[in-house]
Amino acid sequence: MANWTRACGVEDIDLEDVGRFDHAGRVFAIYRAPDGQFYATDGICTHEHAILSDGLVMDHLIECPKHMGRFDYRSGAARGAPVCVALRTYPVRVEGDDVLIDLG
Amino acid sequence: MSAGAVIVGAGEAGVGAAFALRAAGYAGPVTLIGGEAELPYERPPLSKDVLGGGALKPIRAEADYAAAGITLLRGRTVRRVRREAREIAFEDGGGLGYDRLLLATGAAPRRLQVPGAEAGPVHTLRDAADAFALRAAIEPGMRVAIIGGGLIGLEVAAAARGRGAAVTVLEAGPRLLGRGVPAELAAILAVAHRSNGVRLCTSCSLAEIVWRDGVADLRSADGSGTLADLVVAAIGVAPRTELAAAAGLAVDNGIAVDAELRTSDAAILAAGDCCSFPHPLFGGRRLRLESWQNAQELGQLAALNLTGGRQAVSHVPWMWSDQYALGLQVAGLPAAGAATVARHHGGDRLTLFHLGADGRLVGASGLGPGNSVARDIAIARRLIGARAAPDAAYLADPSASLKALLSLLPAAAG
Structure with a gap:
């Protein structure tokens, strides 16, 4: 079942950056890639409790603010020690000025 | 069949190297030897979550070792390295041949040297057993004295306050965190500790401990005294070099290696x-x-160079500490700086940039709630690694984008 929810506005997140979205007790991270595409993942690192939106986005990688673990936010794949468990990703679509994510 | 790779020490460096050997395509036997009984675990939580009641955090799941073809020997101590025979000998008998050897033996806590230090229980904190013993010993209302105002001492102080103890930190130097953290940030942390009820005593050189009915009287050189039900020595660590020294390898404040991590015997890395x-x-x-x-980075590099690589150390040093709600991060070598530029973000978030005499950024340090300085430090790490010399006024301006400085670098500094 699709469950599209507004996460933020298009202009809320800079290119090659990340924002935080809290919903129903959960934390998500919304990314705007250098090419303008939006992506969404769980907002907490799989290694230890850290809010990913405090981290640095470089190209298509998010670096965890706590221990520098890296994920490709398009697929959620772990890309560097100490992380080895992938992040869950969520479908994203843009409607007008709104960024929607499908919480499933 | 080759005798394979043997790794002595199953901490962050040793475990990382074992898995990195496989990632690099090494097909020979890999044996990882650890002195402790536990599945290899991450050490940073010991002075934070674990003291607060949390569980050990394994570096890798137990099944990962077998899946990667890594023989993990736990609770085994290596007594000797016989270089001429290319084998190691275990404390409990038996031995193991190697054709490449990695020493990842870590460090051991320094012991208090003052009179009375051996006459009663003085805790140290380095491994899981230490953390469990300390956690079990700290009770609400108890008087805890911590010798040493470095990172471990202060993390223990915060954890002991969290468990309701009355905490005193005795630091011999004129300020907290004198070794690797700039004075401006140490001062903010001192305020945080005081406002959380920790008694801080700097320039307080311990002269003697007198024990009476299980209570320690810690006498300082200036004549003052502190009574404590529990004493923790957090006065740093010394590298474990005994094996290397006994094998005739060069030692210089640790096992001396070159930039490719080779000891004075090319078959042995550290x-x-x-x-x-x-x-x-x-x-x-x-x-x-x-x-x-550092342990992670060197473990990875050692694995590459054990399998024929010739890469030199290149990582920018980086570390963090969590105390109360504050997160500290330090990158590079702040002490190598000739000038400091402060970026005040407002609130209680502060980032410092440390510029060398030639204008190069050589260090950065930051302190703020949670991980609020992480992004500044992540960017600074890349600038330091690229030997950038950013403009001081730009660094000081909190409205100027730090990230924009990365796009000016010659090559992508991942």
Whole structure:
């Protein structure tokens, strides 16, 4: 079942950056890639409790603010020690000025 | 069949190296030897979550070792390295041949040397057993004295306050965190500790401990005294070099290795807290670092160079500490700076940039709630690694984008 929810506005997140979205007790991270595409993942690192939106986005990688673990936010794949468990990703679509994510 | 790779020490460096050997395509036997009984675990939580009641955090799941074809020997101590025979001998008998050897033996806590230090229980904190013993010993209302106002001492102080103890920190130096953290940030942390009820005593040199009915009277050189039900010595660590020294390997503030982590015997490398190495990024200055990141980076590099690689150390040193709601991060070598530029973000978030005499960024340090300085430090790390010399006024301006400085770098500094 699709469950599209507004996460933020298009202009809320800079290119090659990340924002935080809290919903129903959960934390998500919304990314705007250098090419303008939006992506969404769980907002907490799989290694230890850290809010990913405090981290640095470089190209298509998010670096965890706590221990520098890296994920490709398009697929959620772990890309560097100490992380080895992938992040869950969520479908994203843009409607007008709104960024929607499908919480499933 | 080759005798394979043997790794002595199953901490962050040793475990990382074992898995990195496989990632690099090494097909021979890999044996990882650890002195402790536990599945290899991450050390940073010991002075934070674990003291607060949390569980150990394994570096890798137990099944990962077998899946990667890594033989993990736990609770085994290596007594000797016989270089001429290329084998190691275990304390409990038996031996093992190697054709490449990695020493990742870590460091051991320094012991208090004052009179009375051996006459009663003095806790130290380095491994899981230490953390469990300390956790079990701290009770609400108890008087806890911590000798040493470094990172471990202060993390223990915060954890002991969290468990309701009355905490005093005795630091011999004129300020907290004198070794690797700039004075401006140490001062903010001192305020945080005081406002959380910790009694801080700097320039307080311990002269003697007198024990009476299980209570320690810690006498300082200036004549003052502190009574404590529990004493913790957090006065640093010394590299574990005994094996290397006994095998005739060069030792210089740690097992001396070159920038490719080779000891004075080319078949033997060393990585992690136990070794000192010349760092190309800092003019070849010989460093010995005690951090989780350094152990990881050197473990990975050692694996590459054990399998024929010729790569030199290149990582920018980085470490963090969590105390109360504050997160501290330090990158590079702040002490190598000739000038400090402060970026005040407002609130209680502060980032410092440390510029060398030639204008190059050589260090950055930050303190703020949670991980609020992480992004500044992540960017600074890349600038330091790229030998950038950013404009001081720009660094000081909180409205100027730090990230924009990265796009000016010659090559992508991942």
